[in-house]
Amino acid sequence: MAASRLSQRVIRPLLRTRIANSAHVSSLQDANTYLCPRESLGSHSLTAALSSLSITQRTSQMPGATRSFHTSGCSHGLMEFFDDKEVWAESTVNTGRPYRFDELRIKSNQDLHKLWYVLLKERNKLLTMEAEYKRRCELFPSPERIAKVEESMENILEVVQERNEAVNLLETGNPSHPPGGVVRDFLGRPMYRHFKEYGIPPYMNKVYRLLWPLGGLKRQHLKYLPLWREKIARRRWFEYHRKLRQNRKLIQRFPHLEGKLEEVEKPEEPRVH
Amino acid sequence: MRLTVVTLGYFKKYVQREIAKASGVSVYTPVQGWRHVRKRDWIYDENRPWTDAAKEANLPGKRLRELIEPIPESEWKIFKGDRVQILKGIDKGKQGLVCAIIRERNWCYVEGLNCGLVCAIIRERNWCYVEGLNCSYKWVNKSASSPGFLSKVEKPLLVTTEVSLLEPSDLQPTETEWRFDEDGQRVRVSVRSGRVVPMSERALNEAEDMVDKSAYVEQSWDTKEKELTKITFVPKAMSFEDDIMDSMGIKEDRERAPNYYY
Numbered sequence: 001m002a003a004s005r006l007s008q009r010v011i012r013p014l015l016r017t018r019i020a021n022s023a024h025v026s027s028l029q030d031a032n033t034y035l036c037p038r039e040s041l042g043s044h045s046l047t048a049a050l051s052s053l054s055i056t057q058r059t060s061q062m063p064g065a066t067r068s069f070h071t072s073g074c075s076h077g078l079m080e081f082f083d084d085k086e087v088w089a090e091s092t093v094n095t096g097r098p099y100r101f102d103e104l105r106i107k108s109n110q111d112l113h114k115l116w117y118v119l120l121k122e123r124n125k126l127l128t129m130e131a132e133y134k135r136r137c138e139l140f141p142s143p144e145r146i147a148k149v150e151e152s153m154e155n156i157l158e159v160v161q162e163r164n165e166a167v168n169l170l171e172t173g174n175p176s177h178p179p180g181g182v183v184r185d186f187l188g189r190p191m192y193r194h195f196k197e198y199g200i201p202p203y204m205n206k207v208y209r210l211l212w213p214l215g216g217l218k219r220q221h222l223k224y225l226p227l228w229r230e231k232i233a234r235r236r237w238f239e240y241h242r243k244l245r246q247n248r249k250l251i252q253r254f255p256h257l258e259g260k261l262e263e264v265e266k267p268e269e270p271r272v273h
Numbered sequence: 274m275r276l277t278v279v280t281l282g283y284f285k286k287y288v289q290r291e292i293a294k295a296s297g298v299s300v301y302t303p304v305q306g307w308r309h310v311r312k313r314d315w316i317y318d319e320n321r322p323w324t325d326a327a328k329e330a331n332l333p334g335k336r337l338r339e340l341i342e343p344i345p346e347s348e349w350k351i352f353k354g355d356r357v358q359i360l361k362g363i364d365k366g367k368q369g370l371v372c373a374i375i376r377e378r379n380w381c382y383v384e385g386l387n388c389g390l391v392c393a394i395i396r397e398r399n400w401c402y403v404e405g406l407n408c409s410y411k412w413v414n415k416s417a418s419s420p421g422f423l424s425k426v427e428k429p430l431l432v433t434t435e436v437s438l439l440e441p442s443d444l445q446p447t448e449t450e451w452r453f454d455e456d457g458q459r460v461r462v463s464v465r466s467g468r469v470v471p472m473s474e475r476a477l478n479e480a481e482d483m484v485d486k487s488a489y490v491e492q493s494w495d496t497k498e499k500e501l502t503k504i505t506f507v508p509k510a511m512s513f514e515d516d517i518m519d520s521m522g523i524k525e526d527r528e529r530a531p532n533y534y535y
Contacts, residue, residue, distance in 0.1 A: 094490060110516070160513045167510060170510065195534040196534070198534070208535070250343070257342070261343070
């Protein structure tokens with residue numbers, strides 16, 4: 001269960017599952033009406049954002065609305081951190097669904113870049129509103145909007161990573177950066193480590209050397225490793241027997257389930273070396 | 274509106290986060306970092322997971338006494354808006370529309386006889402609520418001056434044993450199966466006659482967060498479909514960052530310092 005890239009900045013303690021964007025039951029039907037989340041960049045709609053103007057040009061032209069289909073005037077300054085005034089008193093705010101992978105993959109890099117900032121501003125605005133409602137001891141209308149915006153942003157990151165990966169494989173034959181490897185930590189446990197980028201080599205990194213010593217297996221580790229192995233093995237066998245017991249209870253209560261329940265696999269030996 | 278976890282999309286993450294906030298014990302240890310600890314499965318019922326009533330049902334000592342029959346996702350047959358017949362209970366033999374489902378408990382609520390209550394689907398407990406039938410009565414807004422008014426509240430029905438889908442031609446209860454039709458679509462077929470039991474408009478109309486797709490009013494901030502489907506992607510042999518720098522006219526001539534990944 002990996003933490004989402006965005007979640008670490010917003011609500012740090014909670015681990016969130018990264019859920020694949022599986023196909024919706026009626027994905028074709030909602031193309032027409034069920035549209036994408038709110039964006040704001042001086043209340044220009046996304047259609048304006050995806051115009052030929054670059055992001056730097058548009059910010060300089062922000063005081064005046066340039067597209068004829070805009071219904072509201074442009075709000076700039078600190079009020080961009082807040083919702084439209086009409087929406088403040090409502091109990092629910094209608095917003096569409098997050099952007100999907102297939103919708104993002106057809107957009108150019110420049111469009112994705114612009115969309116990222118549109119979504120970022122939207123996210124900041126929603127978080128501000130959430131804090132404000134909390135301060136006033138009122139219910140924040142439609143709190144799932146934040147989840148929608150974060151999902152869209154995560155999807156953009158995924159698409160960008162795909163493209164970079166493709167270019168790297170083409171140019172160098174290697175993936176864009178090494179994902180990780182098994183490293184022995186200070187207790188001697190071989191752990192899978194997601195590699196991070198550093199400016200100094202490992203032998204110069206004091207904190208890294210303390211947590212992940214470079215020497216490999218040491219004599220002291222041999223005291224701890226069997227105990228750790230036993231702990232993991234006990235936990236796995238406990239889960240195995242627990243599932244067996246649950247299945248037996250279910251079959252007793254619902255006899256027609258016999259043979260249909262998933263067979264519980266025997267736990268594998270912990271990898272300690 | 275009763276709602277709990279659904280099986281796909283952003284909404285599941287949102288609901289899980291709310292559950293975690295409600296039940297949350299986040300523990301920080303120096304080496305492991307943040308861990309969210311909850312030893313027991315969440316007990317789902319008709320209350321939203323983050324409400325106080327749901328939190329009370331999930332207090333440390335509370336356990337679910339009944340066994341929930343595991344129904345795989347592919348075998349789930351009852352959906353919102355389906356016409357069903359109640360097989361057991363006080364309203365045995367009566368037919369009604371499903372107004373809510375709680376999947377986690379194998380429950381369904383059947384829409385009552387014009388009682389006009391808000392119904393919902395909760396998928397995790399395998400419940401579905403049939404409108405107005407199989408209900409109990411409770412006094413609402415009771416105070417010293419007035420007795421209040423009586424409100425009908427649906428009680429849940431087990432999807433496996435107490436409720437049955439109807440054959441579309443003669444409206445009799447029948448066993449159904451999931452099969453593929455000529456177009457390759459997965460449909461429910463009544464075993465007795467082979468006729469397709471169609472999905473109701475309500476179920477097809479529903480988005481993952483229980484919003485009616487047809488009732489959704491397009492807002493000024495929504496992306497138009499024309500913009501959404503416009504293809505602007507041109508594959509280039511440069512990375513995302515290089516492409517942005519190129520289009521913005523940012524030139525980077527400095528030598529990159531060596532970087533290490535470990």
